[in-house]
Amino acid sequence: MKLVVVGGVAAGASTAARARRLDENAEIVVLERGHHVSFANCGLPYHVGEVISERSRLILQTPESLQESLGLDVRLGKEVVGIDREARTVAIRDVDTGEETTESYDNLALCMGAEPVRPPLPGIDHPAVQVLRRIGDMDRIKARLDQALAAQKAGRRGTVTAVVVGAGYIGLEMAENLHHRGVKVDVVELADQILPPVDKEIAAPVQQHLTARGIGLHLSTAAAAFRPLADGDGADRVSVELDDGTVVAADLVILSAGVRPSTALATAAGLELGPRGGIAVDTHMRTSDPHIWAAGDAVETAHPVLPGTYLNPLAGPANRQARVAAENICGRDTEYRSTQGTSIVKVFDMVAGGTGATARQLDAAEVPYRVVHLHPSGHAGYYPGTATMHLKVLFSPADGAVLGAQACGFDGVDKRLDLFAMAIRAGLTVYDLEEQELAYAPPFGSAKDPINMAGFVASNVLRGDLTLWYSEEYPQQTTGTRIVDVRTPEEYDLWHIPGAESVPLATFRSAIAGWDRAQPVRLYCAVGFRSYLAHRILVQSGFEDVRTLSGGSTTFKHVHGAEAEPQPLPPMENYAEKVTVASAVAAATGKQADLDCTGLACPGPIMRLATAMKAADAGDEIRVTVSDPGFALDGPAWASKNGHTVVSMDPKGAGYVAVFRKGGVAPVVGSSVPAAPKTSIVVFSGDLDKVLAAFIIANGALAMGQEVSMFFTFWGLNSLRREDPPARDRSAMEKMFGVMMPGGADDLKLSQMHMGGAGTAMIKKVMKDHDVQSLPELIAAAQAGGARLIGCTMTMDLLGIAQSDLLDGVELGGVATFLGEAQESGTSLFI
Template identity: 70%
Template sequence: MKIVVVGGVAAGASVAARARRLDEDAEIILFERGHHVSFANCGLPYHIGNVIKDRERLLVQTPESLRELLDIDARIAHEVTSIDPAAKTVTVKDVDTGEQYTEAYDALALCPGANAVHIPIPGIDAPQVRVLRRIGDMDKIKALVDRETEQAARGERGAMRAVVVGAGYIGLEMAESLHHRGVQVTVVEAADQILPPVDREIATPVMNHLRTRGIDVRVGASAAAIAQQADGSVKVELSTNAFIDADLVIMSVGVRPATELAKAAGLELGPHGGIKVDDHMRTSDPSIWAAGDAVETPHPVLPGTYLTPLAGPANRQGRIVADNICGRDSVYTFTQGTSVVKVFDMVAGGTGATERQLKAAGIAYRAAHVHPSGHAGYYPGTAMMHLKVLFDPETGRVLGGQASGFDGVDKRLDVLAMAVREKLTVFDLEEVELAYAPPFGSAKDPVNMAGFVASNTIRGDIKLWYPQEFPAATEGARIVDVRTPQEYELWHIPGAVNVPIGEFRERSRDWDKNVPVRLYCAVGFRSYLAERILDQRGFADARTLSGGANTFRAWHE
């Protein structure tokens, strides 16, 4: 058995490693066109930020260690330039020498990853404009940052300035990393929010946090042109007609699957342009498998297949490819897109479908927002999180979950990821028994809380209204703020009257039961208590603002 692997990082190295463990006698050749195999892509921003000080730590394996541990023939700086599926051969070019040769395979694993999206605007090829995908990209950006920040420290120039185009995970990690280095950072995002994997009201607190840290965040603005300037900097022109001077521009507007080889070999592609694979990660050619950023995979909630360029799926897909190549029957079910990012002191992420995706797919859903603290409020070191659960309005099935906050966000995402994967319902979330001690959670965990509210919605015990329904949902309604007068003073929804919850039973006694009531408080708890009172008194249409003033403000900001 001769196994050839194209691409030597997350998916590719995983295929090779697992294949060796399953087949001690196979010949395993790994081609990597770059100069490093098996490196920690995800660590690249942090080495630039000097958080990961030792560059060597990013090199998880080397060709030597792969040889020694796993008897893998890893050839770096070797690019596979074509595949002949009929002959079962690949053509390989030694990148350094230009030498070409063919190599036969019994099984071929395509793990070429993805390439940064290149937007065709004037000036995009300027040397100050960079993407971050590989060790070499990192080295160049870091060298520039080292040089310019040292010059600035010596007073030989002003502070270094960077524009990060694209406010996805990598963009924000770069913004933070550059900021750590003393660089003045502007983040430019074409959408009306940062962080596409979460919805607007979950992203807003993170945007505000970035701003308090001195990052200039511009949403609804895209880079339109980049012009060289005499002093060696560039001027970035935005779609909004604003101009920003910069010494470095990081383009992080997404990736595209690397499918040149697959296309040329006549392999089928999916609707989003990724390599099409079956549930065994096999391509349309029975001797060729594929894994990682280059493939499309099903989603647990949405119909169709998607590109989901994440390291965990790439690694696990690689393992499954090896299983199947080696004659095992291993199925890959779906990628749910569980992801998380650290943004200074905040953490945000999601799993499953977002509200935007559900809407676009025409899937019925409802949302519940809660704002519990990461752990018991009386134990130091915690803060409010913004937690959103999307669920089927009939069955309660959890369709997606998102959160942003400070402590304990990643943990709740993992629990919600389990719920999405296992097709659990919000009724299950009410019951889950999670680890509680004051430094770690609450007796009713944030996930339980989200389960309570969502389940109450389905049971009809609470009827929610949402920030995006404002002002329509409040027309002709009595808008009631049940917080304290102090809270009301500081901010309230236009048109709201203040009836603090402690006085609510009395003061609502003679309200007309046929006038709709739109209740809200800070997070939804007190207005829920108020709604229960009105509901039981026979009010026709009393509703609680999902997530209260917190979610409302995050949505409308």
């Protein structure tokens, strides 16, 4: 038997090797158009980043080694350009000389793989624009990068920059490895999320981690053109023009926008293709020609959950398909049943991946499913080195069969994904997950493993013990419901879902006594456990419509973008250090204490930090180590609210190392000249009548020669919003707040007698008839009279308000600013 294999990487090399092990007498010829065979293409990005320092380690085999060990006739630089199915021959072209020959076969295995997508954009052929698929690609990229970095080191050029087009697995691996080399990297992605193989709420934490490490990210954006860039240093650079008008200069561009199956040869030979453009094969990996087989990235295979066939350009399935093809070629009846797409990627310190079907795929295929979200730790929380993991499990509402699972986190993600993959392959249900007995010791897992927890929660849903609501339902499907936050008051103050009321679990039983049992209640906590307890209380107390938020506020923020993406910044500034009033920021004493909060999820780090601050003196610093990624936002918000200073915030592992300095009100320096009387007003309310009162008092105080300082926080800040703010990119959450909140002073409503707008209109008319200034006029008069209008920065972060959304002349500050103003004031008012 003579076997000719087209393609010598992954599937091709595996087909030939397995065939030799089964048939010592077969003549086996491998034709590879490239100049390397059987190389580790998944390791290419890591040699560019010099994580894998030796290039030779990526070359798994050579023609000589394959001839010596397996007796294979491997020919490099040989491209198969045609198939004569009747004569059973292939036409071969030497890629170096152009010489053409033919080779006969008894059986032919097509293992050509896939080709990177190179869209027809202007300048796509510029030498700075590269793809990474083969050893030669890697060599060109690394040589160009090494040259640019050498010029930078010699002082002949500035920062080396790169643009990665595509935020899939290879794109993010390249971004990370270029960053390791000291390159400034921007990633451009057409979708509204990174990592297309997972759903948005699993991609969101990885996206936050990516940008926190200094990677520029352009989502919902495409590369439009590449133009030569003339630099004074003679570097062969390129400007990357994006479709949103942004232009980024780059020494290197990596195209990672996906791959297409290499099917030209099969198409020309008249072989049947599948509905997705890949080569159609049966379960034996046989094509529509009984003497031709196919395996790898170019073939379509069945899915264990979804109907139809799919392309899966993954190394694991390619090798298993090759094994099945070889066994059938050699006379064994072996089947390849399906590919479920199990995959994983490392992004700096974080890991993400999935297996089975995603929600998008299930929706497209109209397959019914249910979802649960969990946020367990990778191993026991009290043992050092763990962090929060984010899990999404999809399962059948009919029988609980596991349909798909996705995860991201820092430790133990690969282990859980592998277990979910086994569950899908074995046809297990969420009831089976409850019963799995898994290895446990504190450094490795928990007594209730995340796999078990997924089974518990999903089974509770199917048994009717738990009814969920989902972040995507807010706000359209939650109107008229009672949204209840059962976290602690401290957590609620840091952030909460707009419109939610705070009813801590500790006081929940007594608080619900007077509630209307017919009104729908939507509960939530941080991850779902405390709200589940509250759910059980309400259900057993006779409430008719009770639901708990799947994954809690953690998943909600991932879905709605409620957390801004932290950027690497120099030590954070506190506004109180800039103003010329008594400062609430104390001078550093030089004393610093360490606080280890690793393994603690929110609000654990904040609570421990608050306790440590109480024991410290003004000016003392606390260096806190956390593994909660959300601390990048919670920490500064807490410090601002309590008058402390964030000295530094540096990424480390799963979380951050931050230094906080305790604040303290500085004494007012005495003077022989009496200070002018001063009035300070906190404007908390967003009601028209109350804000009017605040500005009437302010203008009256100014008329009496007093200084006036007005601190606008929460709903009061809406009175300072412009009616026509300049256009800017807004997150989904910011757009939502923009619709729900008043758009400036003219949009405020009366606290009483609003009467659907009639009452507010009447009071405005009465004011006009009696020559009383309108609220916008009173605001302008106060500013003209010298009143300081200060917007609360923490409120701006929480409500998604930017400085450009506010009136000209509004200053920005935190609680320390107000404390300094209030100490100098004879009168302080809260309105």
